[in-house]
Amino acid sequence: MTAYRQTFIEANGIRLHVAEQGDGPLVLLCHGFPETSHAWRHQLAALAHAGFRAIAPDLRGYGSSECPTATGQYTTWDVVGDLVALVDILGERDAVVVGNDWGATIAWQAALLRPDRFRAVVALGVPMMGRAPMAPSRLFPQTDQTRFYTHYFSEPGLAETELERDVATTLRKIYFSASGDVGARDANTPNPFGLVPRSGGLLDSLIDPPSLPAWLAPADLDKFVQAFSISGFRGGLNYYRNLDRNWELQSALEGLLVEVPALYLVGERDTGLAMPGMQEIIGDMPRIVPRLSATRVVPRAGHWLQQEAPDFVNAALIEFLRDL
Template sequence: MLQYRNIDANGLRFAVAEQGTGPLVLLCHGFPETSYAWRHQIGALAAAGYRAVAPDLRGYGGTDRPADPQQYTVWHLVGDLVGILDALGETQAVVVGNDWGATVAWHAALLRPDRFRAVVGIGVPMMGRAPRAPSLLFPRTEEALFYTLYFQQSGVAERELEADVPATLRKILFAGTGEGGLNPFGMVDRAAGMLAPLPDALPAWLTQHDLDTFAQSFAASGFRGPLNYYRNLDRNWELQGALEGLRVTVPALYLAGERDPGLAMPGMRAIVDAMPALVPDLRGSVMLPCGHWVPQEAPALVNEALLGFLRELD
């Protein structure tokens, strides 16, 4: 069982799971997850001589949830990680992220290489700035719209996702495995919503206890904070103009699932192949036999890759 405590950082109170002593490894979860998504990695890292810390990110789980949607930009999230390092009394960390957490981890390494000495991105690759704001690039028709656009209007996705939290999590987590060609990260029927076409099934890698743990967190926090990450995609794009030409210079590793539906999006494979231009010290790009929730679906392989990368650093 993960051991939690609360810390104050960057003006918020964070719930963090922590285990071990040694060099700090900071673990950032995705959507819809919490720090519990790292349950298979925290003990392995501690046993290998590292201090593993996994926060519930801003808006999630036991962490504070600012009411203003504009307080969920990547800049706020990187600021949270810097604040967490300060609260822990640490000067540096290796930052690891999956899904949304990968976006945060890449930008933490990009913006603060003095604090984040290496980065592991899982699922979501490091990406350059798009030619236009994301809302202008994502597809939409009269009948359907891309899921990130569906998430934009306050209250709409919340009502659907919060109506039956355990069913919501079962559907999204099962579909994210990529089994049977399912993809929760695609077009959403304007009338039926996001969840209707997804099977209500518990993934093989998730126990009922695991699901109950996630569901308890989302029943308490709701989905508004997590959805606010998506509601800042255009604002992030506007602010990224200041970063043009910057590269992630610290040592890096990329992991992804072979069946990840996110990588089936048009152009994503090309983005993965182009990463060395943005991440010149990329030391590996490893595809694993799983779907989108890589640390939960293939924990032994993730732990092997992560610990190998860390040993190479240290």
């Protein structure tokens, strides 16, 4: 199987860098933070071999894609608009949308907003959730000593300064600390998606591993480092800076269900599972995703599921796609 192709596509008034491989029914692969399209390298090849056209864009603000200047241009609705335009430009009527982390949030919203264009959805890590009772800035915890990482990310310029100081160290720490390689999670396990002390930064408590985990080859880490060395982290952080705006926009969707076929996969050691109430949210998903075919927990895997457990993800994904 040849390596994936890379190209640029103008869609929704923005220039997107995309990786693509294969021919057949269209599958869109949406990465999370801090990742790029390269996070789907194993799925691009597997899907192409199975007879599908796999497309993984660098989402707006990431990698070699364009980074809009205004913070307000990074809502979920903006990114779903990019995906709709991408389907059109590719000459397709519809697609299956797959996402991990922030990409999973985008995938759920795409299926909710435009079921005519996204005929099925697969989410990794982040479950479909109903609208919260209050804006995230009020919901997530913060004290005089600590604040939830989304509050830390939301202050313009603060997280960028820390994360861009040494991109290789930043990615190495975050990738390892959110992976299954740290072992079973408890309250003392370093979690990049947890509380950040006001006297320090996100990276201070994270482990810098003496060697890379087996699932992340040095050459692959280099690709991520190169991408964020060019783009910086501002684009990705702007997704977090629109959490309240996303919450406001969701009021128009109150009561809607995800009506398309769906599959949910999560790593047994995913950082999200350690958050209060997450098990209840996952258990409630069939109510708002009535065509959810399965929730599958991947043993020993963490947050970077498609990279950590590619064989499991590829098999589950291809089985789901062929059953549609």
